[in-house]
Amino acid sequence: MRGIRPLLRGSTYAGALFAYCGALASIPLLPFAMLPLLAWGSAPEGVQIVLALLVWAALIGLVGLARTTRRVLIACARRLLRVPLPDPVAARQSASSPGTGPAPVAPGPAVPSGADRWRTPVWLLLHVALGWAGALVSGVLILAGLTLPVGWFRAEAGLSLFGWSVRVAGGWASWAVALGCVLLAAAVCVAVTNALRWLAPRLLGPSSAERLALAAERELRLAERNRLAHELHDSIGHTLTAATIQAAVAGEVLSADPVAARAALRSIEESARAALEDLDYVLGVLREEKAETAPTRTLADLPELLDRLRHAGAVVEPELSGEPAQVQGTLSRAAYRILQEGLTNALRHGADGPIEVRVAVAPDGLELSVVNRTGAGTGTGTGRGPGAFPTSGHGLPGLAERVRLLHGEIEAGPHGPQHWRLAVRLPVRLSA
Structure with missing residues (x-):
């Protein structure tokens, strides 16, 4: 029963939604990643794909350097991943009051070190990578789960995708395989959510200076x-x-x-x-x-x-x-x-x-x-x-x-x- 409980929790799918939204948010950067290919039009196709992916990753990392991005990610992780993350430390002024000694000086913003400064871009890259991987895998599994039962009245049911073909005997077998695909898709959501929950305190949590x-x-x-x-x-x-x-x-x-x-x-x-x-x-x-x-x-x-x-x-x-x-x-x-x-x-x-x-x-x-x-x-x-x-x-x-x-x-x-x-x-x- 303990292994089934994560599949029934709404927080599991909220975390997966957070990951998939990160993948969708990276799509507007993809056209900019294609621009360098205009100068490398004669390069082999494999080189062009790798170059486009590297430029895309670099653009995602640059977005992660913005302080606003970190604040938004922390707020979303608290809400959707249910991870207790404190807000980034900001400077506050403490006014002097009557009858007291000198007013304490409020701490200024924590100055991140070189390693700390890159934690948010690393999180964003892993967030997007997990989002795309989870979305593709769970999407294929759900598509299979919805397609295979169509062969209930047939002797054989099948599914072809990206050059891969799966044939299942019709009847109850197709329904069993379809149910297994749906459960596997749910398990992918659990894996993606747990991975993000493990990464959030380490990459979005406070640094040593914070x-x-x-x-x-x-x-x-x-x-x-x-x-x-x-x-x-x-x-x-x-x-x-x-x-x-x-x-x-x-x-x-x-x-x-x-x-x-x-x-x-x-x-x-x-x-x-x-x-x-x-x-x-x-x-x-x-x-x-x-x-x-x-x-x-x-x-x-x-x-x-x-x-x-x-x-x-x-x-x-x-x-x-x-x-x-x-x-x-x-x-x-x-x-x-x-x-x-x-x-x-x-x-x-x-x-x-x-x-x-x-x-x-x-x-x-x-x-x-x-x-x-x-x-x-x-x-x-x-x-x-x-x-x-x-x-x-x-x-x-x-x-x-x-x-x-x-x-x-x-x-x-x-x-x-x-x-x-x-x-x-x-x-x-x-x-x-």
């Missing part, structure tokens, strides 16, 4: 996923933490101080709106849709971030030195995300007390630090203190990876008996 480019592309996709995870962790995590505290503050002072309650609710609205912008951007990238506008939080947005913390009931003591406006681009966005993560951790895990934020811009570096008290809170109702908020544990490792990508230094740990300190130093190039 495999390296595909590996680099997979690495870029993983880096992009990690970057998006950082975006969601920094933006959404901070917003939810601040909103939880602000909601608690608004609930406690709603009757006693309606103005402060309204300010806290307004801060929740602003924080949620900013987080929704970040979320829309990240989801747009995940869906491979072009986001309308990428959020660009920079050091210029730091005062707004500190105001939201104050509305949440936190006491923030900023210390700014230098000119933060001179820090531009990726570095400024990364600095904002680092401070945002540090302040979020201070809200989640710190005790009540002032949060010291320091930003120092120097000609050779940018220094950031967040210092907060540790230990049990004093019960101001903000809900802060150790274990007050669940955490995924990815905050500090994510910060360390971000700083490493920017070739900076990071320190995080106890600072004195009752404080925790996050300190980051980044190399900087100031804009004029």
Whole structure:
């Protein structure tokens, strides 16, 4: 039964059709292959046939050198041969996004070596050769299968083709031979399809250079996923933490101080709106849709971030030195995300007390630090203190990876008996 199953599969005949279409597609090149014979009209007939076949093969090979031909063949092989072949690697641009390190450089098109460049023409020549051989053999067998039963009422049935004659006794013998011819034609289709399936990964599959480019592309996709995870962790995590505290503050002072309650609710609205912008951007990238506008939080947005913390009931003591406006681009966005993560951790895990934020811009570096008290809170109702908020544990490792990508230094740990300190130093190039 296993030997009969390939004869009953539609994919077998789809592969044979692919081969036969390749043979038919080569016919338009045949008249051009005859042109050189005009100059060799006096050559022997055998030489002329060989010369025409060689020129024909050369023309088919030249068609195979086109990149479009390779793409079409790969798409058809995937569809008709059911062979998993990746698309040829093409250059892609990876845009820089807010809060990240330098954008990864997308791999360029793989440059094929001399041997790799000729794989497609070799495939095309074998494709056409198998297509013609399979079409001629299976066509003769099917013709025989359809012709021999005509002699059912005769004493003898026969078939003549290309000077060859086959005589079969009439009656059931002609039907048996006809059935055998049809089965042999189907077996030819199986053989042609299996041959193409064996050749496709070796000649249409990725070359060594393309495999390296595909590996680099997979690495870029993983880096992009990690970057998006950082975006969601920094933006959404901070917003939810601040909103939880602000909601608690608004609930406690709603009757006693309606103005402060309204300010806290307004801060929740602003924080949620900013987080929704970040979320829309990240989801747009995940869906491979072009986001309308990428959020660009920079050091210029730091005062707004500190105001939201104050509305949440936190006491923030900023210390700014230098000119933060001179820090531009990726570095400024990364600095904002680092401070945002540090302040979020201070809200989640710190005790009540002032949060010291320091930003120092120097000609050779940018220094950031967040210092907060540790230990049990004093019960101001903000809900802060150790274990007050669940955490995924990815905050500090994510910060360390971000700083490493920017070739900076990071320190995080106890600072004195009752404080925790996050300190980051980044190399900087100031804009004029």
